[in-house]
Amino acid sequence: MGIAAIQATLPVEKSGVGKSRPAGKTRTLILLPGGGGGAYGRMSHHMTHFPSDPFAKMPRPVIRRLIDAVPTAVLPMAAGIGLSALVAPQPDAAMSLLRGLAVTLLLTLPSLAVGTALGTLAGSWAAVAPRSAGGLAGRLLAGAGALLPGFLLAALAALAVRVGASAAPLGWTALSVPAACQAARLALPAMERALGSGPEGGAVRMARGLGLDERTVLRHHALPQAVAPVMGGLRAAVLAAMVGSVALESLLDLPGAGALMIDAARVGSAAGAVPALVALGGLTALLNALGLGVRDWIDPANHSSTPYQGA
C-alpha cells in the first residue's frame, strides 16, 4: 500500500519542516518594466490569439482619455476664457486667466504626481515592513491624512514665506503632502489585505505557493492591488489639490486662476469670478482625465471599463 495514514503514537518532537527547493535553475524573470504597457506590446509577437493591441505605445491611453475629456475639460476652460474676454472689466482679463490656468496647472500637476507616487510607495511599504523607516513614514502619512488638508498647509506655507522661506518649493510641498497622505491612506490597508490571510490575499498566496521569489510576488502580485484603490481615489486627490492650490495662490499672491477668482470675489465682481470658476472646473476635469489615462496605462485591465460612471 503506497499511501498510509497512521495515527502514530510516537512522542512528538519539534523539528524543522524539511523543505526542498523545486528542481531546476532558479532564475527570476522580470518581464514588466514599470507598467503593463511595454511588455504587453512585446508579448503580441508570441501570442497568436492576440487582439489588436491598443497599448503598443505607452502614452496612447493617456491621449485617448484626454480626447475623451475634451467636452468636459477643454470646453469649460475655453468658455471661461471667452466669457472673461466678453464680460470682465479689465481689457486683458482673458490673457491673464489663460496665464493663471497655466500657473495653476504647474502648481497642481507635479505635486499631485509626486505626492501620489511617493504616498503609494510609502503606504505599501508600511504594510510590508511596518517598522522600517519607509514603513513608519507610510503609517504616519496614512494616519495624518485628514489632519493635513491642502489649504491649511497652504496657510502654513504662507506663514513660512512671510517669515522668510522661499515660495516655490514650499508651495509644491504643501500641495503634494495631502496627495501623499491620501495615497498612503488608501494603499496601506489594500496592501495589508493583499498580503493578509483573507480572500484578497489569494493572489499572493498563490504566487508564493508557485515558488516565485518574494520580490516578484511583492512587485507583481501585491503592489498592483495597493495601487488600484489609489488610482480609484485620484478624483478626490485632484479636488483637494485644486482647493489647496486656490488657497496657496491667494495667500502667496501667485498669478494663478484661483487667485484671480478669489480677488474678483473679494471685490464682489461676479464678472471676474465666474469665468475663472468655470475654467478651474475645466482644469479639474483635465487633471481627472490625466489621472484616468495614467491609471489605464498602469493597469491594462481598465482599458475597456468606464470608470466613475457608477451603475
Add this chain to the structure above:
Amino acid sequence: MNHIAAKPAPVETEALTLMLGDRVLLDRASLRVERGQVLAVTGGAGSGKTALLGALAGRPPAGVDVAGGVRIDGHLLIAQGGRLAPRRPLALQVAEVVGHHLGLDLRGALRRMADGLDRMGVPPAARRFDLPPEQLPDSLRWACLFAMAAAVGPAVLLVDAPAAGLDPTVRLRLLHRLADWARADGVALILAGRPEDGVAGPADHVLALRRGRLLPPIPLRAGPLEPLEPPGTARLHARGVGMSYPLAPGPRGEARSLAVLHGIDLDLRTGETLVLLGETGSAKATLARSLLCLPPPTAGTVVWMGRDLMAAATPPAAGEEPNHGGLRRARRDLQPLFPDPAASFDPAMTVGTQLALVLENLRPDIAADRRDHRIDEALEEAGLRPEAALRWPAALTAAEAAHAGLARAILSEPRVLVADEPAAGLSAEERERFLDTLMAVRDRRRLSLILATERYGEGLRDAHRGIVMLAGRVVESADAGTLRTAPLHPYSRAMLAASLGGRPALEGDAPSAFGQPAGCPLRRRCPLAREFCAQAVPELEEVASGHHVACHYWDTPAEE
C-alpha cells in the same frame, strides 16, 4: 504499510502535527504518497486542509504551529481560490512561473504552456490569455493553472480546493485531466477539498480529515432515510412558464429582452418530491422562484389548488381591490427555502421577531399568545433550540441560519416547500445533517418538495421524480430511479458520471446566456452532436412511460 522503500517517496510525513492556538488540526499523521499517485484529502470548512497543504509546502498559514517531520521533493502549491494577480495578462503570469522554474525565456515558456493546455483539453480557440484573469471564465483560469503545473512538471503538486465553484461536469473533467497527467508523468498529486466537491472522484486514495485525524471517508447516504411513500394527486400545475428579462433598447430603439426560461410544464402531486437538476445557467432557480411568483413569471400560468397564483401576485390595476386573501392563502401553502439563508433574515430583527411576523401575517387564526409556542416548536423541529429565537441573524453560523430558514418555512404549516439549493453554503457533516432534517420534516408533515440543486446524486436519492434542466429548458424528466441508473440524455449522463466521481463525456464550458448556440444548447459540448443539432431545438418526447427526453440522437451511439 511498508514505510521503508528503496527510493524515498516524494511526499513523506512523520508524526506531522498541526496546532492552531490550542486546537489540534492534525494529530501525528504519517502520510506517504508515491510517484504517480493521486491522493484526495476531504474535510469540511475549517477542518485544516489548507493548513495541511501549507505545512507540506513549507509555508503553514499564519498562526499554525507545525511539529513532526515532512520530507517533500520539488513541489508546487496551487492555493485555495485559484487567484492570480487579477490585472496582469494571464500569459505573462504563467510564463513568469514556468520561466522561473525551468529557466526558459518567454517564448519557450509559452510553448511549454501550450503543451500543458493541450493536456488539459483547452481548445486553441479558447486561449485568450492576453486577458487578465479577472476577465476570463473561472473554468479557463483553473485549466490554465493546471496546465501551468503540467508545464513546470514538479515532483509533487498540491492543490487546495481545485476548481471549487465550477459546475460539477466541468470540475470533474478538469480533475480527471489533471489526474491523468499526474499518473502519466509520475507526479505525486494531492487534492484537498470539501467532500461534496468531488475531489475524491479521480483519486486513487481518499482520506477524510476529521477531528484532527486522517481517516477513510464515511460513505454518504445513498438512498432515502425512510422508504418514500407514493404521492397523491396533483395540486400545483405550471403551464408554459417562461421568464425573460428586459435589456437595454437596441440600436434602433427596439425593445429587447433575454429569455432565460422557455415554456416549462410541470405538475406537483401531494407528498411528492421533485428535484430540479441543472448547472449554472440552467434556470432551475428561476423556475423555482417563478413557481412561487417571487417574482411572477413573464409567461404561462401557475395554478395552486385551482387558484391562479399569477393573477393573485400581480399588483392590481388602479381602482381594483387587491386580492390579499387569495395571495396570503397561497403563500401560506407554498414556502421557499433560500440559497443564502443568512441573507434571507433581516439583520435588524431577531430571528424570533421575524418568525413572529411571518406567523402573524400568514396565520392570523393563531392567537397572539400561542405564537411563541408555535415558533419554539418549529425551531425544535428544524433542529435548533428554542433559544435561537432570541438571537440576531448576524450571530448565526451558516448551518444555524439554514435550519432557522427551515423553521420559518414550516411555521405557517405549508403544503409545499420550494427549496433552491438550500444547503449551498454548507459542507460535509453540516450539509448532511441539514438535508436529513429537511427530509425528516418533509416525511413527518407529508410535504411536497421541489428541490433545485446541481448535485445529481444527492438530489435524486430523496426524490420521487427528477427534471434535468439545461439553458432554461427541460431535457429529461423521469422518476428518480431511472435517472439514477439509466438516464438517456447526454447531459444527464454527464451529470450522473460527475456525481459518481467519474469522467463526464462533455467537452468545454457551458455557453453564457447571451451566447447560446442555435439549435440544441448542448451541441458544442455533446459527444452525440451531429449537423442536424444546429438546426432545431430538440422537443421533449416520451421514450417510455413517464420518461421524457429532449435529444435528437439519444438512441444513437456517438459518431467516431
Add this chain to the structure above:
Amino acid sequence: MAEFDQPPLSQPEPQPTGFARGLSGAAVLAALALAAAAAPLMADGSALHRLDADPVAAALLDGRGSLSFALLAAVLGGALGIGWALLAGLAGTLVGKGAERRIVIAAQRMAGWPLALLVPLAGGLLGQVWLLALVTALTAAPAVAALAHAELSVLMRAEFLTAARAAALPEREVLRRHLIPNLMRPLLAAGTLALPRVLAAESFASLLGLGLPPTLGSWGASVGLAARLGDPVAFAPPALLLALALWAACAIADGVAAGVRKP
C-alpha cells in the same frame, strides 16, 4: 457542530478598528465643542478684542463659529444628499430605471467638480450667512447622495425583502418593518460624510477672508489672518484645533461607515 465552530483559516474576523476610530473622533469633537462653549469663561470679557487676547482662548472662541456653522451646514447637506438619493429611488420605482440612473449620474458627476470653490465665491458675492450655509451644504450633498443611493440600491436587492414578500407581507408593511429600519444606519452614515466636507469648505473660504463674517469668528479666518501677518503664535492654536476637528470629523464619518458595513 462543535467541530466546525472554528471559522476557516482563509476568512479571519475583520478588525473593528474603524468603529474605535469613530468613537475617538466623536469624543474629540465633543471635547472641542465643550471647550469652545466654555471659552468665554476663560477669555474674561476680552472676546471683542480677539488679537489682544490669549491666542488659545481666542482660538477656542473661534471654534464656536466654525463648529456651529459646520453642524448647521452638515445637517442641511446630509439632508439634501439623502433626499436626493431617495428622490432617485422614488424615480426608479415610479418613472423607470433610466430616470433613476440619470439622477444618480448627475450626483456622481457633480461630486467630481471642485464645488468647494463655490463657497468663497458665495461668501464674496452673496454675503449672507444663511445663503453661505446653503451653498456649503450644496457642496457636500452630491457626494452624500451618491453614497446613500449606493446603499439604497444594495438594500433594495436584499434577499430578506423577498423572504418578507414570501410571507405575503404587503408592500406598505415591507417598507415599514424592513426597509426603513435597515435604511436608517446607512443613510445616517452617508449623511455624516457631509460633516468633514462642510467644515473643510467653510474653513477654506474663511481662510481666504470670504467665509463667515468676522463677528462670528472662525478658525479658518484666524489662520488666514495669522498667515498673512506672519505671526506664528497666533497661527498655531487655531490651525491645530482646526486640524484636530477635521480629523475628528473624518474619523466619525469613517467609523459610522465601518459600523454599517459590519455584519
